[in-house]
Amino acid sequence: MTIQWFPGHMAKARRQIEEKLKLIDIVIELLDARIPLSSRNPMIDEILRNKPRIVLLNKADLADPDVTNMWVKYFADDGLQALPIDASSGNNMSLILARCKEILQDKIDKQLSKGMTPRAIRALIVGIPNVGKSTLINRLAGRSIAATGDRPGITKSQQWIKVGKEMELLDTPGILWPKFEDQMVGYRLAATGAIKDEILNVEDVAFFAVKHLILHYKEAFAKRYSLEVGEVDLDNPHEVVEIMEAIGKRRGCLQSGGTVNLEKASLVILHDLRSGKFGRLSLEKP
Numbered sequence: 316m317t318i319q320w321f322p323g324h325m326a327k328a329r330r331q332i333e334e335k336l337k338l339i340d341i342v343i344e345l346l347d348a349r350i351p352l353s354s355r356n357p358m359i360d361e362i363l364r365n366k367p368r369i370v371l372l373n374k375a376d377l378a379d380p381d382v383t384n385m386w387v388k389y390f391a392d393d394g395l396q397a398l399p400i401d402a403s404s405g406n407n408m409s410l411i412l413a414r415c416k417e418i419l420q421d422k423i424d425k426q427l428s429k430g431m432t433p434r435a436i437r438a439l440i441v442g443i444p445n446v447g448k449s450t451l452i453n454r455l456a457g458r459s460i461a462a463t464g465d466r467p468g469i470t471k472s473q474q475w476i477k478v479g480k481e482m483e484l485l486d487t488p489g490i491l492w493p494k495f496e497d498q499m500v501g502y503r504l505a506a507t508g509a510i511k512d513e514i515l516n517v518e519d520v521a522f523f524a525v526k527h528l529i530l531h532y533k534e535a536f537a538k539r540y541s542l543e544v545g546e547v548d549l550d551n552p553h554e555v556v557e558i559m560e561a562i563g564k565r566r567g568c569l570q571s572g573g574t575v576n577l578e579k580a581s582l583v584i585l586h587d588l589r590s591g592k593f594g595r596l597s598l599e600k601p
């Protein structure tokens with residue numbers, strides 16, 4: 316695999332998040348519900364240290380609900396509250412504040428006992444690219460916030476976005492990097508569209524996706540392409556490629572000479588997967 320993450324970039328991203336931690340009460344860690352661990356930065360515990368944190372499993376509308384429930388339990392066993400959400404439709408938005416208040420209850424109680432009026436909870440959203448950070452910020456803000464990003468040479472004062480009366484968000488989310496040295500992690504990220512198609516070979520990614528679909532979601536997969544999918548030996552690459560070719564034939568992905576263009580067929584399969592054409596599915600289980 317040829318993906319490189321330059322240590323310098325990582326160090327800078329990390330520094331930026333660490334600076335922001337001083338300003339906030341709680342971190343909102345955004346993960347993709349279909350691939351919670353693969354979409355997570357493996358150094359996150361080290362970066363956030365003891366900062367209170369809530370995990371949001373975004374794009375839950377696309378994920379297998381049974382598997383998402385397993386993930387909620389997985390995180391709970393690890394001492395973290397995880398809440399499935401769907402930032403694009405706004406599902407479970409009101410629960411985010413409620414859960415953050417629960418997590419910070421001790422701190423709030425202390426302020427109350429000293430006769431202080433607790434101020435709005437200050438939060439920072441962090442996550443890898445494409446996980447839905449901007450969508451969530453806009454949804455919580457109830458309006459469109461221009462994606463400013465961190466531009467070199469421009470020192471921008473920190474802006475707070477009000478979420479009702481009880482919460483404020485930092486306007487620029489913390490951008491984390493995924494770690495795809497593990498090939499399976501790379502395939503999961505690519506299959507969900509978290510990393511660009513140019514980075515990995517699309518045929519390899521589609522091959523991985525087809526194996527996963529046959530293993531876990533065979534009925535929906537066969538139905539989508541009106542195929543008879545009998546017993547398939549998933550350890551035999553030829554059998555898997557034959558199925559990809561059959562899909563290519565059905566979808567008119569042909570090249571001169573009438574043979575199947577496997578790259579085109581792969582793009583069709585990946586497009587269908589990313590847009591939920593096989594129904595709700597997860598690519599990773601606890």
Ligand code: G4P
Pocket residue numbers: 373374375376377400401402403404442443444445446447448449450451
């Ligand atoms: P980022 O800031 O973390 O980089 O992610 P961003 O909000 O830009 O979201 C990346 C893509 O994920 C967007 O789609 C967005 O619509 C989609 N998305 C975000 N949250 C959800 C969700 O809960 N469910 C679903 N199904 N999709 C979600 P896009 O195709 O890049 O753009 P567009 O189609 O919205 O224009």
